[in-house]
Amino acid sequence: MYLTDASDAIRCKAFPTSFTKTAIKWFDSLPPRSIASFDDLAKKFLAGFSIQKDKTKHAPSLLGIKQGDQESLRSYMERFNKACLDIQNLSTEAAIMGLINGLREGPFSHSISKKHPTSFNEVQERANKYINMEENSRLGETSKTEFSYPPRDKNKKSRKKEDQPIEKPRKYHDYTPLLVSLVDVYREVCNTEKIPPPCLIKHKRGGCRTKYCEYDRIYGHSTNECYDLKNVIEKLDIEGRLDRFLASTRDEPKKRRMDEEGERAERPPRTPERHVHMINGGFAGRRISKSSYKRHLQEVYHVGEGKRSSDLPIIIFTQEDAAGIISGHDDSVVITIVLANANLHRTLVDQGSSADILFKSTFDKLGLQEKELRAYSDNLFGLGDAPIRPLGYLSLHTTYGKRTRSRTLSIEYIVVDVSSAYNTLIGRTTLNQLTVVVSTPHLCMKFPTPEGIATIKGAQKLARHCYNESLNLKDNPGGKETNTIKLERIRAREELRPQPKGETKEVQIGDAQDKVTNIGATLKGDLKELLIQFLKDNSDLFA
Structure with missing residues (x-):
């Protein structure tokens, strides 16, 4: 039936004859005399049933696509590519992250973790190689299963053994x-x-x-x-x-x-040949596989159900440990360690960190090369407001303590390229491995060694100097991404340290030439002389 030239009344009568079930119920529910023309009927029909159309999909929907335990890589790639076609304006990075997130652990996921792809075409090419390997392997297994071997010939078997x-x-x-x-x-x-x-x-x-x-x-x-x-x-x-x-x-x-399992990673301490203090231009401040993360989660949920820990030695702190420390302080524990045969100062002991961090500037100062780094697939959190992408990680022998009362461990440091006032950060993983007990009032830490209890004292003056640098790092516009390490939940703010208003003039208030301070350049007469004399009398406080 052709209704191209038919009137509105005929078209309105003929259109409902094509309805079924839901559409008939909708048509019967229309109020009497509510349709004035065929266009009116068409608009109300579209308004009532346009919601049945497929909804627009977005990039986060790719996170729900997972490779099944028995699903082949080819099947997963086809499902994922089909889902990508339904998403408009899909970015390359979002597609790559969605693909990696859904991969089952295996050779292809290990390859992706080791070398992160830069384009989706590269992902497809690398996936095709592993698809061919997987299908060839399955084809070989199938042929072995379906092939029926003829009766063995003993002479042929002996010849085969001699030849191969x-x-x-x-x-x-x-x-x-x-x-x-x-x-x-x-x-x-x-x-x-x-x-x-x-x-x-x-x-x-x-x-x-x-x-x-x-x-x-x-x-x-x-x-x-x-x-x-x-x-x-x-x-x-x-x-x-x-x-x-x-x-x-x-x-x-x-x-x-070796005598004990714990001594495998230890080496006798060597005499350090270098010293690393200030890095010019500022300091750059699960396991990796999915299975290691799962094992870690299992250990978390079974706390208290494991074997009883070995007896630990008694460690105490006395007034002698606090000698030379200004009491009533809020300073952090900053120590010196021996890393890569160098005395590494400005080492922050952070019991709240789950990782050992080596900052990029220190990495370069120690003469290490980036080709020694191994891939680290996850981000780090807590070094600022945004997650940090590590450059990689490497194992370095680190010595804690001096002479006979010391221990040397092989520690995996995560290298990050951000600004910090510290050279490195020691987390609780290494502290637990050393069985360290940290006392912040005494600004020192102790741990057992075969020769007795070793004590490492922190430098209070250096700790305060590093903290002030952390506050000032935010004002450095020439560096890369800058992050301050938050001590006791205190953020760096410009208003914490008042700045002078107007021009200043430098005056010497001590015997040494570097013992100077600044006063207002507009001061004149007796007020200026009285202020300079007051500063000289109290030079130990102002310079």
Whole structure:
């Protein structure tokens, strides 16, 4: 039926004949004599049913797209790309973050965490490589399952063994400590060293699909937990091909055990050759994998259910520990440590921090290089109003204490490029590892060592100097992003320190030439002389 040239009355009569269910109920509910023309009917129909149209989707909706435990990477990428097409004006960064957020832990997610992509095309190219690897692996498993082997020929079997001898890796019981994780060593040497192929492992049913071994190329255990890979790496170490990854050098390759587990990361202190004080231009002030975060959360919710802690020594503080300290203070504990064979001053002891921070300016002053950094995928919070993106992290041997009463640990420092009055920040992770007890009234900390209790005293004058610098950092317009470390919830404000009004004049009020202060340049006569004399009489307070 064609109603192009029909009148409004005919069109109004014919239009409801196409209605079904909900539309009929809507039409019956219209008041009598409420439709004056067909256009009027069309407008009311659209107004009543336009809400049924699909709502506009936005970028946050991508966070709800997760890769299933049994879902292939190809299927996940297709679902994610289809969802991106429904979002208008989607930024590249938002698409990349949504994709990474939904990935299941595996080889592709590890690759993305190690090297963050800069464009979505790069993500697609890298994903295609892992899709091909995943499908080839599944194709191989399917062919093994469906293929029925003919009767074995004993002579053929013996010839095959002679032609292709398979050497099983030797099993070791003790392993040499490494500076980096096992998976990092494997990724470095898999393309440069000759590594034997993995042994055939029967398919395990019910294995954990969140753990993937890059060496065996199967699910069920992570690369760091792979015993076959540990034996392969240990053999390379005995052959002297992994010296750059060793945590300590050894004179005898067969000696691998140390007396205590806690002493593995410790080294005898060396005589420092350098001193790091003020950095010119200002100081730059979970684990990484998802599985480590999950383990940490499990430990959080099982507080009090673990094993009983070992007996700790008795540590006390006396009046002698507070000698030379101005009482009634609110100063922080600022100490000196030995880091990278240098006396590193301006080290802030922060019991509220969960990370050990090394600021970029100190990193450069110590002569370290950025190629030594490993990727750190998360942001840091608490160093200002905005989250901080770290440059990476690295392990450095750090000595606390002096002479025999000292301990040396291998600490993972997170390097950040922000301004600070401190060289480094020591968090509660290291303090707990040292079993440190901090006393802020005494401005010192103590911890046990094999030779007795070690005491490290803080520098009160330096602590106040650093705090004043933190307040003034906000006025430096030439630096990069500036953040002040908040001590006892006190924010840096310009109005906390009054500024002189008008011109000033410098006058000497002591015997030394650098003992000077400023007075108003407009003062004249007796008032000026009386003020200068008063300042000289009290020079210990004003200069």
